[in-house]
Amino acid sequence: MLITIPDSQPSKELSLSAYYQQVRQLSEQICQPLEIEDYVVQSMPDASPIKWHLAHTAWFFEAFILVPHFKNYSVFHPKYDYLLNSYYESLGERVPAAQRGTLSRPTVAEIYRYRAYVDEAMQSLIAENSGNLELESLVILGLNHEQQHQEFLFTNIKHIFGNNPLRPVYKPDLPIPNAASVGKQLDWLEYPDQLYEIGHDGEGFAFDNEQPRHRVYLQDYQLASRLVTNGEYLEFIQAGSYNNPDYWLSEGWATASFKNWQAPLYWEKIDGDWWLMTLGGMRPLNENEPVCHVSFYEADAYARWAGKRLPTEAEWEIATTNVPVEGNLLENGMLHPAPATENTQPDQLFGDVWEWTNSTHQPYPGYRLEAGIVGEYNGKLMCNRLVLRGGSCVTPLSHIRPTYRNFYPPSTRWQFTGIRLADAH
Numbered sequence: 001m002l003i004t005i006p007d008s009q010p011s012k013e014l015s016l017s018a019y020y021q022q023v024r025q026l027s028e029q030i031c032q033p034l035e036i037e038d039y040v041v042q043s044m045p046d047a048s049p050i051k052w053h054l055a056h057t058a059w060f061f062e063a064f065i066l067v068p069h070f071k072n073y074s075v076f077h078p079k080y081d082y083l084l085n086s087y088y089e090s091l092g093e094r095v096p097a098a099q100r101g102t103l104s105r106p107t108v109a110e111i112y113r114y115r116a117y118v119d120e121a122m123q124s125l126i127a128e129n130s131g132n133l134e135l136e137s138l139v140i141l142g143l144n145h146e147q148q149h150q151e152f153l154f155t156n157i158k159h160i161f162g163n164n165p166l167r168p169v170y171k172p173d174l175p176i177p178n179a180a181s182v183g184k185q186l187d188w189l190e191y192p193d194q195l196y197e198i199g200h201d202g203e204g205f206a207f208d209n210e211q212p213r214h215r216v217y218l219q220d221y222q223l224a225s226r227l228v229t230n231g232e233y234l235e236f237i238q239a240g241s242y243n244n245p246d247y248w249l250s251e252g253w254a255t256a257s258f259k260n261w262q263a264p265l266y267w268e269k270i271d272g273d274w275w276l277m278t279l280g281g282m283r284p285l286n287e288n289e290p291v292c293h294v295s296f297y298e299a300d301a302y303a304r305w306a307g308k309r310l311p312t313e314a315e316w317e318i319a320t321t322n323v324p325v326e327g328n329l330l331e332n333g334m335l336h337p338a339p340a341t342e343n344t345q346p347d348q349l350f351g352d353v354w355e356w357t358n359s360t361h362q363p364y365p366g367y368r369l370e371a372g373i374v375g376e377y378n379g380k381l382m383c384n385r386l387v388l389r390g391g392s393c394v395t396p397l398s399h400i401r402p403t404y405r406n407f408y409p410p411s412t413r414w415q416f417t418g419i420r421l422a423d424a425h
Contacts (some may be wrong), residue, residue: 010126016136018331020122026153028112036108038160039051040108049100052100053153055115056086059085062076069135080188126371139207153396165258167282183288185225189319196314209367225340227290227418228290236301236305247301247302256297264413294413295412298413303421313357313389313405316420322345338393352392353390353417355414356419358367360387361381363379386410
């Protein structure tokens with residue numbers, strides 16, 4: 001079965017009830033092309049089974065909204081707190097993340113029944129509490145949480161299929177960019193040294209790690225007008241850079257050597273030509289597409305090889321000033337990075353790939369860890385992770401904004417991650 005991605009951008013007229021239904025249905029629609037066997041695979045410790053994501057997102061609404069706020073609510077199953085808790089210490093023990101794939105039960109059918117059970121209760125709760133701003137903010141948090149897991153659904157499906165020798169195809173009619181198109185010239189956009197402000201201004205939804213808004217001083221810098229392409233990264237490979245420690249951080253060199261990285265994840269050399277795995281199956285490498293599925297270590301090594309560097313997250317955010325939030329996002333239906341356009345302003349800032357920065361995921365000045373679930377959501381993960389910006393080709397439009405701070409360990413390659421270069425003026 002093929003999927004059609006709906007417009008998930010909520011209009012101001014869209015009710016909370018309708019928005020809830022829209023987001024929840026999209027998660028299930030993403031899974032429609034799958035066979036039952038696909039739901040249960042855990043292809044690596046960092047990627048949970050598809051059915052776990054579907055169940056966990058329902059559990060989030062049950063545990064943090066329905067149980068404390070819906071009078072006389074009866075939980076679907078008393079063991080689900082143990083089975084579906086991800087990392088919330090306040091809720092006690094849980095199944096270790098790497099062992100989620102060992103559980104054949106609950107079945108996929110039961111998980112879909114669970115989602116319907118939770119949805120019915122949530123719609124009743126929303127209807128009975130119109131105007132309750134505290135409750136509405138929790139629902140919006142839950143929906144943004146589910147949108148994060150919608151990205152995981154796509155990236156986990158790709159990892160499951162990409163590690164299968166049969167190379168299964170998720171979406172046979174996935175659009176294919178014109179491989180013969182002329183690549184966009186890389187220009188350098190200049191930004192003066194001055195005092196800037198970054199961070200969320202408090203209007204509309206944002207995660208706690210995007211706040212508070214604060215001032216930063218930046219030296220003169222330049223930012224590349226587009227992302228690094230497959231063709232440019234191929235030159236890095238052909239120069240033998242995966243075997244040259246001069247360009248690598250020590251930890252990156254050790255990781256790449258131990259894991260025998262010689263190219264981005266999903267690249268495969270067949271009869272002397274490079275191919276890559278996509279959600280539409282195997283394709284010849286399009287040199288004009290943004291390079292994707294590279295770790296921070298690879299992004300940093302490429303930047304050093306090119307005589308440049310990665311931007312800080314403040315430099316990246318300042319570049320989004322007066323740039324509309326649009327691009328090759330989930331609603332575009334590509335589900336794959338696309339070549340740059342001929343825009344005069346910075347291109348591909350939103351969508352295509354999450355862009356590595358050289359900023360660690362640390363609290364902003366004035367940040368205070370909130371009590372309870374909100375504090376555990378992001379605040380306790382401010383260690384050993386690098387910030388990524390801009391969203392990817394599987395990020396919903398309603399989920400991304402200039403201040404959004406994604407974060408992953410530096411060795412992460414299974415997300416749609418790529419490179420934009422920066423330099424001194």
